[in-house]
Amino acid sequence: MSDSVAQIPLFKVFMAPEAALLPRLREVLYSGQIGEGPPVAEFEQRFGAFVGQPQVLSFYSGTAALHVALLLAGVGPGAEVISTAMTAEPTNLAILHAGAQVVWADVDPRNGNLAPGAIAAKITPRTRAIMVVHYGGVPASMAAIRALAVSHGLPVIEDAAHALGARYAGQPIGGQSEYAMYSLQAIKHLTTVDGGMLACRNPTDLPRGRRLRWFGIDRAAPRTEVDVAEVGYKYHMNNVTATIGLVQLEHIRPVIARHIANGKYFDAALRGIAGIELCAWDAAAEPSYWFYTVLAERRDELARRLTELGIGNSLAHKRNDRHSVFAASRCELPGLDRFYDAMLHIPCGWWVGDAERERIADALRQGW
Numbered sequence: 001m002s003d004s005v006a007q008i009p010l011f012k013v014f015m016a017p018e019a020a021l022l023p024r025l026r027e028v029l030y031s032g033q034i035g036e037g038p039p040v041a042e043f044e045q046r047f048g049a050f051v052g053q054p055q056v057l058s059f060y061s062g063t064a065a066l067h068v069a070l071l072l073a074g075v076g077p078g079a080e081v082i083s084t085a086m087t088a089e090p091t092n093l094a095i096l097h098a099g100a101q102v103v104w105a106d107v108d109p110r111n112g113n114l115a116p117g118a119i120a121a122k123i124t125p126r127t128r129a130i131m132v133v134h135y136g137g138v139p140a141s142m143a144a145i146r147a148l149a150v151s152h153g154l155p156v157i158e159d160a161a162h163a164l165g166a167r168y169a170g171q172p173i174g175g176q177s178e179y180a181m182y183s184l185q186a187i188k189h190l191t192t193v194d195g196g197m198l199a200c201r202n203p204t205d206l207p208r209g210r211r212l213r214w215f216g217i218d219r220a221a222p223r224t225e226v227d228v229a230e231v232g233y234k235y236h237m238n239n240v241t242a243t244i245g246l247v248q249l250e251h252i253r254p255v256i257a258r259h260i261a262n263g264k265y266f267d268a269a270l271r272g273i274a275g276i277e278l279c280a281w282d283a284a285a286e287p288s289y290w291f292y293t294v295l296a297e298r299r300d301e302l303a304r305r306l307t308e309l310g311i312g313n314s315l316a317h318k319r320n321d322r323h324s325v326f327a328a329s330r331c332e333l334p335g336l337d338r339f340y341d342a343m344l345h346i347p348c349g350w351w352v353g354d355a356e357r358e359r360i361a362d363a364l365r366q367g368w
């Protein structure tokens with residue numbers, strides 16, 4: 001690769017302009033109140049408005065939010081949680097944190113998301129929840145998954161870490177279910193450096209969720225009068241990261257809009273290229289394209305070619321069923337085999353300009 005060719009990274013951290021962020025950050029850092037206080041509550045309220053769900057709890061990470069969602073859903077030792085292996089590890093480690101067993105359901109080989117029929121086949125009397133990931137920002141088949149969950153009386157936890165700004169049936173992603181988690185980790189659409197948000201449909205989950213994220217203690221009560229009645233964690237967000245989040249929120253709409261515009265460009269520009277199959281999804285799904293996934297023949301050769309051309313690309317995630325920590329869950333997943341052997345993620349985010357996306361499409365058209 002020649003030095004003159006600019007690299008197009010697969011991921012890039014978005015941080016609001018210094019002029020907007022630094023004065024607010026300086027103010028909070030020297031305010032004498034850097035723990036959990038009013039900026040955290042304000043960020044929860046504004047984030048909730050952004051995703052169209054008023055009942056939102058903040059956490060120091062998405063993983064912590066998932067752990068608490070599982071506890072609120074009644075998941076514990078002896079329970080089974082149906083989940084996908086095509087995700088980042090935190091989705092499934094959180095199930096182990098809750099003491100439950102991971103049960104893999106197969107994915108739709110067209111997009112890597114859980115296949116509703118495969119979920120149905122894995123429901124047992126011990127199933128306590130269904131964990132759904134919107135992989136890469138492509139919404140899973142929520143209409144069918146919700147119908148299944150309702151008919152079995154099972155809560156759904158949506159891991160929307162990749163899907164902020166995506167929509168399903170005209171609504172922001174996450175609002176379909178009992179719980180929805182959004183990660184604010186460094187390379188997600190919106191970052192607070194680290195953080196996670198949990199939207200809860202049931203209002204009675206909020207006080208317990210607040211206790212679980214802070215040592216089991218009700219912070220509103222006088223400290224010597226509280227009773228810690230169940231094990232809680234140190235999972236809360238602080239005023240500093242919440243302030244970053246408040247400023248980030250003011251700048252995030254064009255960021256997400258550019259991910260989506262680039263994704264739609266690739267949906268059109270890459271159609272019909274020999275050796276490439278595009279992902280497919282429900283008509284009701286509107287992805288927010290965290291990255292763009294192609295299904296490629298001779299995928300590893302394409303990956304090498306793109307790297308030579310300075311175009312970032314990666315599998316991004318190892319299928320989780322191949323980790324020994326999940327050995328007890330192993331089973332046949334033929335849909336995942338097909339998806340995982342062909343998938344390659346290419347850059348699609350706010351940093352990909354018109355010239356860059358044309359360069360990427362041209363590289364794919366030239367063949368490999």
Ligand SMILES: *Cc1c(COP(=O)(O)O)cnc(C)c1O
Nearest residue numbers: 061062063088090091161183185
């Ligand atoms: C980033 C991510 C999470 C949460 O990760 P945190 O770093 O704890 O915020 C969960 N699930 C998926 C699929 C992710 O990509």
